[in-house]
Amino acid sequence: xxxxxxxxxxxxxxxxxxxxxxxxxxxxxNQTVHEQYGGVVPELASRAHQxxxxxxxxxxxxxxGLQKSDLQAIAFTQSPGLIGSLLVGACFAKxxxxxxxxxxIGVHHMQAHVLANFIEDPKPRFPFLxxxxxxxxxxxxxxxGPLQMTVIGETLDDAAGEAFDKSxxxxxLPYPGGPLxxxxxxxxxxxxxxxxxxxxPGLNFSFSGLKTAILYFTQQQxxxxxxxxAANMPDICASIQDRIVTIxxxxxxxxxxxxxxxxxxxAGGVSANSGLRNALTHYGEKYGWSTxxxxxxxxxxxxxxxxxxxxxxxIAGEFVGWDAIPSAxxxxx
Ligand code: ATP
Ligand code: MG
Ligand code: FE
Numbered sequence: 001x002x003x004x005x006x007x008x009x010x011x012x013x014x015x016x017x018x019x020x021x022x023x024x025x026x027x028x029x030n031q032t033v034h035e036q037y038g039g040v041v042p043e044l045a046s047r048a049h050q051x052x053x054x055x056x057x058x059x060x061x062x063x064x065g066l067q068k069s070d071l072q073a074i075a076f077t078q079s080p081g082l083i084g085s086l087l088v089g090a091c092f093a094k095x096x097x098x099x100x101x102x103x104x105i106g107v108h109h110m111q112a113h114v115l116a117n118f119i120e121d122p123k124p125r126f127p128f129l130x131x132x133x134x135x136x137x138x139x140x141x142x143x144x145g146p147l148q149m150t151v152i153g154e155t156l157d158d159a160a161g162e163a164f165d166k167s168x169x170x171x172x173l174p175y176p177g178g179p180l181x182x183x184x185x186x187x188x189x190x191x192x193x194x195x196x197x198x199x200x201p202g203l204n205f206s207f208s209g210l211k212t213a214i215l216y217f218t219q220q221q222x223x224x225x226x227x228x229x230a231a232n233m234p235d236i237c238a239s240i241q242d243r244i245v246t247i248x249x250x251x252x253x254x255x256x257x258x259x260x261x262x263x264x265x266x267a268g269g270v271s272a273n274s275g276l277r278n279a280l281t282h283y284g285e286k287y288g289w290s291t292x293x294x295x296x297x298x299x300x301x302x303x304x305x306x307x308x309x310x311x312x313x314x315i316a317g318e319f320v321g322w323d324a325i326p327s328a329x330x331x332x333x
Pocket of ligand 1: 009081113134135176177270301
């Protein structure tokens with residue numbers, strides 16, 4: 001089965017080709033226009049998608065070595081995401097499927113993040129747990145089959161990626177700040193500053209208190225000692241990252257204990273974080289888990305994961321009609 005997949009939920013325009021469950025190409029165009037605004041501007045994201053989509057799809061096809069006539073389905077991210085961004089991918093996918101007279105597959109973006117773990121070996125066995133941590137979501141997902149997923153824990157306020165990005169903003173770092181905190185953290189002492197761990201019952205998360213604590217901490221330190229921030233950036237970043245990672249890992253340990261599941265995966269943009277990647281490996285050794293981390297380029301938004309999900313949906317016969325509409329929010333389906 002040959003499928004072309006399109007991802008346009010946020011600020012990456014991406015296209016991938018999958019053949020028999022193997023990724024042949026995965027082209028990603030990052031939008032740089034948002035940097036100057038300190039966050040993604042939805043209107044500008046839609047326009048950039050509109051500009052990028054044709055060249056990105058052409059590049060993906062060319063790299064795959066397949067012709068348009070070799071394709072058997074077109075897949076697109078249907079939800080969740082920015083509605084204007086999703087519409088660009090959806091309209092393009094519909095037009096292409098209609099022109100080629102092949103079926104259309106609508107993909108849930110968060111399900112796709114989880115299935116990024118199936119792009120390369122070794123693959124987790126069912127059932128497994130996936131900690132999906134991205135710019136808009138923080139979830140612990142119980143995965144019983146490629147398309148059978150249940151969210152068993154999630155954030156009550158900010159996502160883990162937002163916690164990174166908002167902390168970075170407080171520290172005066174440019175958007176998106178997550179990768180920069182990661183970079184500084186590598187040279188810092190993670191135990192130098194103690195930020196609070198929220199006490200949230202069950203498997204849910206909260207990150208908004210941490211953000212406030214960091215804001216008060218930096219304001220106070222800077223007032224007492226001007227230049228404190230700049231002088232201590234590595235230690236501050238390492239301490240923030242350490243706290244976010246321990247919040248995530250403590251809930252993951254709890255979820256594993258409660259479910260008895262020991263195949264543990266991570267996914268989403270924040271799974272690119274080196275502190276989290278190291279922690280997963282470390283905890284895995286401690287608790288006897290088999291751990292799974294997607295390759296770096298399959299962690300942040302990409303169409304390869306949409307293609308992987310579409311592959312399973314094609315096998316299951318899950319197609320959408322011409323009246324399919326994207327939605328900004330959607331539960332797992
Ligand atoms: P969602 O998937 O919830 O719709 P999204 O698609 O915007 O949101 P992703 O592209 O999966 O999110 O992830 C982007 C997030 O990942 C950003 O918050 C970014 O800061 C964070 N991120 C990326 N790399 C790192 C890193 N090395 N360390 C920490 N955070 C990172
Ligand atoms: Mg993004
Ligand atoms: Fe994402």
